[in-house]
Amino acid sequence: MTETTPAPRRRGRPSRKQTAEAGPATRDRILDAAREEFSERGYDKTSIRGIAKAAGVDSALVHHYFGTKEQVFEAAIEVAFAPALNAPTAIADGPLDGVGERLTRFIFGVWENPTTRTPLLAIVRSAVNNEAAAAVFRRLVASQLLRRIAQQLDLPDAELRAELAAAQLVGAAMLRYVIKVEPLASADLEQIIRRLAPVVQGHLTNP
Template sequence: MTSADRSAADAPSPAPRKKVGRRPGGADTRAAVLESARAEFAARGYEKASMRAIARGAGVDAALLHHYFGSKDRLFLAALEFPVDPEQVVAHVLGGDRGVVGERVARFVLGLWEQPAVLERLLALIRAAATTEAVAQLMREFAVGQLIGRIAAGLEVEDPELRTELMVSQIIGLAMVRYVIKVEPLASATTEELVPLLAPTFQRYLTGA
């Protein structure tokens, strides 16, 4: 072996090259996707935000977003930690006997609020929407497209959008007075006390009867 060969053999091996490419899946990846989604939704709004842009911001392939969340509305719910799945709300409004839809909705809403985690997040979103226009805009776009519009499309009454929005306004107002301002005796009233009072109003909004 020549001196040149020995020098080459003794030389340190080159450091392994770092792999370059998309971020692999995992808990950190999911957190990065949610962070990117919040930024994209805030900057562009719900309708204009794209899954590709969110994936690009997180450094992942767009297919991974569909693997984790399935769709843009599911990603939106996760990013904003929205406490209620709109599909559940729509099912409770449009499914079952329309003759008792008012009572069904009232029990569903009050039942959700009895879950501390749901109530806490819902009130946080209401407060944020009341004080931050960006959050209000996101909630407005999402609520109209994924909740109010879908309910209105299934109602067989005049002015279905207006009626649905009136019901939603009553629900949000109830949450504010009962849980934020905590006006008595409403704040301490039980579900069984409130349902008979709320049900006729919801029934009239949703069916016109």
């Protein structure tokens, strides 16, 4: 090797130049690209190489920031899932006897908004079709959503209550927005809330 020949870089590690150019903006660009890739291609067909290409960086830099594809997926969906994480606030903001309607209205409000619905659809479709993606989704929902809802209830079997309420709402949302089963898919939102809210209320607060 001559003095002018650069030392070979070990595979899987970013170069010094790439590391020097890296920063918060690069990390955010990778996350944006990852969300787009997962949304368009699903979990199985998305690759680290594809995310890197979309972000305009080397794949080694994606590994440098996030590690595995599963870890990239978790970081990407955590941001996309963030609006739904305000659900515990909907429970806390008012009397317990109206919690079912507040939670139902909040969750369906997230799904009705096209800005928040699009990434949610990508998350759910990936979780349905791939076990690794499903494991990430379960971990996120359990640790950041259901446990926080349970803490707001301060009732016996609070975690089970929260899970049953979530199952009711997620199931209805899946049928309406993902599978698009009629007449639920085209039903008036207020009618859905009127019918679901008492059931969710029962799961959360009934003896």
